[in-house]
Amino acid sequence: MRERILVVDDDPMVRDILVRFLQREGYIALVASSGGEALEIVTHQAPDLVLLDVTMPGLDGFGVCRVLKNNARTALIPVTMLTGLDDRDNRQRGLEAGADDFLSKPFDQPMLRARLRSQLRIKHLTDQLEHTESVIFSLALAVEVKDSYTEGHLWRLSEYGHQLALAHGLPTDEARFVRYGGLLHDIGKIGVSDTILSKNGPLTPGEYALMQEHTHIGARIVAPMRFAPQVGPIILSHHEFWNGCGYPNALAGEQIPVGARVIAVLDSYDAMTTDRAYRSSLGRDEAIRRLRAGSGSQWDPTLIDLFVSIVERGELVQPTRAQSADRKAESQ
Template sequence: MSAKILVVDDDPAIRDILVRILQRENYTPITATNGLEALDKVVHESPDLILLDVTMPILDGFEVCRRLKDNERTALIPVTMLTGLDDREHRRRGVEVGADDFLTKPIEQSLLRARLRSQLRIKRLTDQLDRTESVIFMLALAVEAKDAYTEGHLRRLSSYSEQLALAANLDQHQVKAIRLGGLLHDIGKISIDDAILGKPSQLTEEEYNHIKRHPEEGARIVAPMRFASEVGPIIRHHHERWDGSGYPDGLRGEDIPIGARIVAIVDAYDAMMTDRPYRKSLGLEEALRRLRAGRGREWDPDLLDLFIRLIEDGRLIEPESEDSRSRLERQL
C-alpha cells in the first residue's frame, strides 16, 4: 500500500504540482486548502506525512503544526514545512512548533523525492516502536541532523554501550537504560549553536563552556519522560572523569553512575575512530593507545580493559549501516 501524503497549500498551482509529483512517485496524495481543513483531513485520513505551507488563511502552518505536535495521536506524523527562500524566521518558528523538516519554494523535485523517502523511512520505524521508543528515536535524529560529521554516531554509541554493558554482566534493566543513554547522551546539543558544533578550528573558552552545558540540558530535556530516573544520570554524567576532573559535577570513581562510565568510554572511542570537522579519524592503533593512556584517569580502568578486550577479540560489532537498514525496512 502506497504512503498517504497530505498536501496543505492555499495556492492551487502549487497543490497541483505537488500532487502530480507524488502521483508519479506512486504515493497517494490528499489535499487541503487551509489549516482547519488540514486538521480535519489528518483526523479522517491518517496521513503518513504532511507537506505544510507556512502562509495560509484561517489558520497558518505554524499553528497547524503546533496542534499536531501537541496531540499525542498525531505528534509522530512527520511534518515538512514549505517556506520561502532563505526565510530564517519561518524556519526558526517552525522548529519551535516541532516541524520535522523544511523545503524551500520553488521546490526542487529531486530534493523533494529524497526528503520524502527519508521522512517516510522514519515514519515506518516509529510505527514499529512503542510510544517511548518513538520519542527517543525522533529526538536522537534531531540531534544527529545538526552535525553531518556525526552521522551514525548515535546508532553506534547505543550499540557499543549495550555490548559493553552485556559484557560487564549487568542486568537487563540496566542494559536497556544504558542503550537508551547511549542513544540520548548528546540530546542537550539541541541547544548548541550549529556554528559551534561544526567549527573546523579550536573552540574559544566561551564556546567550550557553552558546549559543556549540554549534559545538564540533556538531563533536563528527558526529565518528564518515564525512564528519566535511569537514563537521566547517564546523560548528565557521561563527561565526568574517573579522577574527578570532568563535568558538570566533578564526580570521581564509582560515584559516577556505571552507565555514564560506559558511555564515556565508547563515546571517546567512536570520536577517535571517525572524521571530525577539525581532524581525520585517528585509526584503531592510535585510538587504543589513547584509551590506554587515559586508563584510571579519564575512564574506569576495569570497564576500559573489558572494552579493549572486546575490540581486540573481534567481538565488538558495528551496527548495520543506514543503507543496509533501509533495505531491511523496505522488506518489512
C-alpha cells in the same frame, strides 16, 4: 476518539452482557470467544483495554495475558481478568501473568464502569508518554543530522553500550538503559548554537562553558520519559572523568553512574575512529593507545581493560542499517 475494548469470553451470554454494556457507555466493543481468536484480533486491531475471561478451553486467560505482556508491542495494553473464581490463587496467577486488574462475575455495573475508566485513564497517560518518548528520540537523531561527520554515531554508541554493559555484568534491564543512553547522550546539543557545534578550531572558555551545558539540557529534555531515572544520569554524567576532573559535577570514580562510565569510553573511541570535520580517523590502534593512556584518569580502568579486550579480539559488534532501523522501532 472512542476507545476500543476487547471482550474475551467463551460464554456467549457473558459476551452479550458486556458488549451491550460497553456500547451503552460509548465504547467500541471487539469480541473473541477464545484465547487464540483474541490474539489474532489484537494483532490487527490493537484495543485500548482487554476484558479477559480466566477459564476458557484451550489457551486460557492466563496464557493470553502472558503472551500480551511478553510482547513489547502489546505489553502496555491494560488487561482486566474476569472470573467467577474469586479466590487468592487465581488472582496470584493473574498477577504473575501480568494482569492489571480483576473483576468478579456477576458484574456490578457501577464498579465495572469505574474500573474501565480507571484503566483507560492510565492507558491514555501511557500513550502520551510514548508519544513524548518518540519525539525525544527523533530530536536526538536531529542533532546527529546537523553534522554529516557524526552519521551513525548514536546508533554505534547504542549498540556498543549495550554490548559493553552486558560484558561488564550489568543485568539485561540496566544494559537496555545504557543502550538508550547511547542514543540520547548528546540530545542536549539541540540547545547549543550550531556555530559552537561546527567550529573547526578550539573553543573559547565562554564557548566551552556553553557546550558543557548540553549535559544539563539533555537531562531536562528526557525528564518526562518513563526511564528518565535510569537514563537521565547517563546523559548528565557522560563527560565526568574517573579522576574527578570532568563536568558538570566533578564526580570521581564510582560516584559516576556506571552507564555514564560506559558511554564515556565508547563516545571517545567512536570519536577517535571516525572522520571529523577537523581531522581524519586516528585508526583503531591509535585509539586503543589513547584509551590506555587515559585509563584511571579520564576513564574507568576496569571498563578500559574490558573494552580493549573486546576490540582486540574482533568482537565489537558493528550495527548494520537494518539493526539500526530495528532498534529505532523498538525504542519508539
